[in-house]
Amino acid sequence: MIVAGIDVGGKNVHAIIAKNGTILAKAEAPSGIKKAEAAEQLYEEVLKQAGLKREDVARVVATGSSGQRVTFADGVIPDAAADARGVIKLIPSARTVIDVGAEEGRAIKVSPEGKVLDFAINEKCAAGTGTFVDTMARALEMPVEEMAKLSLQSTRSIPMNAQCAVFGESEVVSLIHQKMPKHDIARAVHDAIAGRISSVARIVGLEDDIVMVGGVAKNVGFVESLRRDIGAGVKVPDDPEYIGALGAAAAAAAGVLEEKVEAKVVEKEVVEEGEA
Amino acid sequence: MAKYKTKGLDCWGRAKELRMKYYQDYKEAHDRGALRWEGGAWTFDALPQALEGEVHSLTEEPYGASVGANPEVQVRYQEAAEGKWGCARDLCAYLRNYWGSIVLDEYFFGGKWPKADFIFQNHICCAHAKWLQVAAELEGGDVPFFCFDVGAGAYDKIGERQINYVVEQLYDGIEFLERATGRKVSDEKLIQNVQNTYRSACYWAKTCELNQAIPAPLDEKTMFSLYVLGTLEKSTSAIADFYEKELYPEVKDRVANKIAAVGDEQCRVLGDTQPPWGFLSIFRYLEKYGVVSIASLYTFSLIGWWEIDEQGKIVPYPTLEEQGITIKDRDQALRLLAEGELKGKLMWAPFYGAKYKNDIVTKIAKQWKCDAAILHLNRGCEGTAQHQMELKIALQNMKLPVMTFEGNMADEREFDEARTKRFMDLFLTETLGLKKVAD
Numbered sequence: 001m002i003v004a005g006i007d008v009g010g011k012n013v014h015a016i017i018a019k020n021g022t023i024l025a026k027a028e029a030p031s032g033i034k035k036a037e038a039a040e041q042l043y044e045e046v047l048k049q050a051g052l053k054r055e056d057v058a059r060v061v062a063t064g065s066s067g068q069r070v071t072f073a074d075g076v077i078p079d080a081a082a083d084a085r086g087v088i089k090l091i092p093s094a095r096t097v098i099d100v101g102a103e104e105g106r107a108i109k110v111s112p113e114g115k116v117l118d119f120a121i122n123e124k125c126a127a128g129t130g131t132f133v134d135t136m137a138r139a140l141e142m143p144v145e146e147m148a149k150l151s152l153q154s155t156r157s158i159p160m161n162a163q164c165a166v167f168g169e170s171e172v173v174s175l176i177h178q179k180m181p182k183h184d185i186a187r188a189v190h191d192a193i194a195g196r197i198s199s200v201a202r203i204v205g206l207e208d209d210i211v212m213v214g215g216v217a218k219n220v221g222f223v224e225s226l227r228r229d230i231g232a233g234v235k236v237p238d239d240p241e242y243i244g245a246l247g248a249a250a251a252a253a254a255g256v257l258e259e260k261v262e263a264k265v266v267e268k269e270v271v272e273e274g275e276a
Numbered sequence: 277m278a279k280y281k282t283k284g285l286d287c288w289g290r291a292k293e294l295r296m297k298y299y300q301d302y303k304e305a306h307d308r309g310a311l312r313w314e315g316g317a318w319t320f321d322a323l324p325q326a327l328e329g330e331v332h333s334l335t336e337e338p339y340g341a342s343v344g345a346n347p348e349v350q351v352r353y354q355e356a357a358e359g360k361w362g363c364a365r366d367l368c369a370y371l372r373n374y375w376g377s378i379v380l381d382e383y384f385f386g387g388k389w390p391k392a393d394f395i396f397q398n399h400i401c402c403a404h405a406k407w408l409q410v411a412a413e414l415e416g417g418d419v420p421f422f423c424f425d426v427g428a429g430a431y432d433k434i435g436e437r438q439i440n441y442v443v444e445q446l447y448d449g450i451e452f453l454e455r456a457t458g459r460k461v462s463d464e465k466l467i468q469n470v471q472n473t474y475r476s477a478c479y480w481a482k483t484c485e486l487n488q489a490i491p492a493p494l495d496e497k498t499m500f501s502l503y504v505l506g507t508l509e510k511s512t513s514a515i516a517d518f519y520e521k522e523l524y525p526e527v528k529d530r531v532a533n534k535i536a537a538v539g540d541e542q543c544r545v546l547g548d549t550q551p552p553w554g555f556l557s558i559f560r561y562l563e564k565y566g567v568v569s570i571a572s573l574y575t576f577s578l579i580g581w582w583e584i585d586e587q588g589k590i591v592p593y594p595t596l597e598e599q600g601i602t603i604k605d606r607d608q609a610l611r612l613l614a615e616g617e618l619k620g621k622l623m624w625a626p627f628y629g630a631k632y633k634n635d636i637v638t639k640i641a642k643q644w645k646c647d648a649a650i651l652h653l654n655r656g657c658e659g660t661a662q663h664q665m666e667l668k669i670a671l672q673n674m675k676l677p678v679m680t681f682e683g684n685m686a687d688e689r690e691f692d693e694a695r696t697k698r699f700m701d702l703f704l705t706e707t708l709g710l711k712k713v714a715d
Contacts, residue, residue, distance in 0.1 A: 065698070078702035116706035118677070121699070203665070 005248030278539030340370025344686025581620025
């Protein structure tokens with residue numbers, strides 16, 4: 001059976017087409033402001049890559065913060081559920097999944113079957129997200145990839161505020177003015193976010209194997225900081241940014257879709273909202 | 277076809293009527309030569325309401341919540357308060373709504389802000405300690421102000437010494453009331469008001485106890501609109517009668533006839549703290565999965581009085597009748613009032629440590645047969661949000677799946693409805709393995 005998984009995140013959209021568990025094609029594009037259109041275009045692209053037409057795909061499942069915008073999907077699953085399914089497919093021994101994307105950092109406790117047992121999310125705060133990394137890289141006037149590698153050269157730890165992205169950025173600027181080496185600042189940034197994320201992960205409990213996914217998992221400097229903070233190994237699968245889409249495709253293959261139900265039979269009294 | 281029969285409450289209209297009359301009475305009090313006073317939901321209203329003649333109150337938290345339930349108004353009020361002082365957004369959201377309302381000279385229920393004749397308040401938390409003091413200044417600085425301390429200890433530490441501590445202050449309160457208003461405190465009214473307070477507090481607890489039934493006769497969203505009456509004027513006959521003679525018998529009847537709050541009840545959820553008032557639709561969203569929020573320390577004990585029995589179970593606090601007590605004089609009335617409030621209101625307990633909150637809430641989860649918990653990490657009230665993550669661990673230790681979501685009871689700028697619903701989908705489908713029963 002041919003299925004597709006589409007993950008529409010805050011920064012990028014990822015799409016995967018798979019047949020009987022094997023990936024036929026995958027692609028990534030910025031999700032931008034018009035997320036529905038971005039998903040549509042990327043789906044066309046990935047179909048073309050696989051040499052398929054829409055009617056060849058038995059089922060499409062969407063996920064991500066804007067998964068609901070994918071009008072051509074047969075169903076939508078929550079992003080953490082997609083992460084859990086995607087990770088278990090690649091690393092069956094995974095029990096803790098840490099996903100740091102552009103707009104959210106989350107930790108998920110997963111069952112061997114890929115079910116979400118518990119989760120904790122870094123809410124309403126840019127610190128602890130990929131966007132924070134991007135902002136800090138801009139402050140250091142270098143691409144994220146360069147900042148990631150550069151931070152590995154650092155051998156010292158500089159405490160930095162990651163409770164707030166605004167203060168964090170101002171601290172980076174101060175460190176630049178103090179003529180602190182860039183590799184030390186880069187590490188300070190990663191250490192700060194890692195501290196934030198590991199505290200979120202500790203809410204669900206850290207159980208081996210710990211697997212990190214999401215776009216920020218490609219940042220080698222951050223992963224190193226996270227390993228240091230957690231004091232344990234952190235595995236990163238290949239193409240960690242595609243895990244959500246992979247999990248959505250796995251859900252499509254397994255037929256995990258929201259069942260259509262009849263409208264509620266019993267008419268309930270309309271209770272006024274907000275009676276306090 | 278739904279699993280259980282369901283229907284709205286027959287007394288629903290009466291509850292609405294009582295609430296609206298309360299706010300209208302406060303507004304029109306001066307037209308009738310009545311007194312107006314400001315206080316809190318936790319204030320011992322039996323005492324100021326015992327002044328001779330007609331007296332009406334405005335309690336601060338329900339007012340702040342009413343504003344909070346209307347996001348467009350609420351943001352304007354919040355910004356008015358913030359604009360005046362630059363006050364921090366982590367201050368009590370009710371307080372900011374209340375101050376903003378005075379600053380804008382707008383009464384949420386229509387017209388200009390109705391200035392109080394006096395303020396009678398108690399220090400239940402750090403915000404309450406200053407809330408109405410500042411309000412008095414905003415109202416011109418000439419509103420007589422009285423505040424008493426209730427930091428006497430958790431329910432299991434209340435003895436004669438603690439009761440005396442509060443009663444002595446209530447005597448000071450009587451002096452203040454008589455001096456500030458030129459009216460006398462009527463012992464006859466005081467005794468009646470204390471009896472009414474017991475009826476309101478004990479019968480609300482008895483009503484909540486009925487929610488142990490499967491299916492639950494009440495859902496928490498509906499309960500929010502019912503307990504509120506007790507936060508307004510629980511010492512009045514009208515409200516005490518509502519709890520004892522209308523609501524309780526009706527809910528008892530629902531249990532006997534298996535009339536459910538939610539016809540498709542398949543999962544019973546425990547809540548915590550005030551909800552985000554502007555977004556109560558999240559409770560209806562849960563119902564699409566047959567999930568019904570049926571219990572919380574906050575909903576049960578904000579006005580309800582309880583005790584822990586010899587078996588360690590939470591049971592409703594006994595009424596005066598059940599205790600065989602007939603109040604004879606002022607002193608006995610004040611002592612019984614202090615005793616009931618300090619011992620019976622389990623909501624005080626979390627202010628004295630996580631141990632209390634964990635103990636009481638895990639008991640509730642067990643006795644009310646909860647299958648899961650959804651905790652609102654409420655940024656709008658530091659008092660009720662205390663110990664929430666420790667509570668999460670305690671509930672998980674008893675194998676109860678727990679979901680948390682961040683928000684604010686009365687500041688919509690801190691609540692993300694779409695994201696919260698995403699978390700709910702995840703928790704309900706993945707962690708609890710539920711499927712939708714309605715679209």
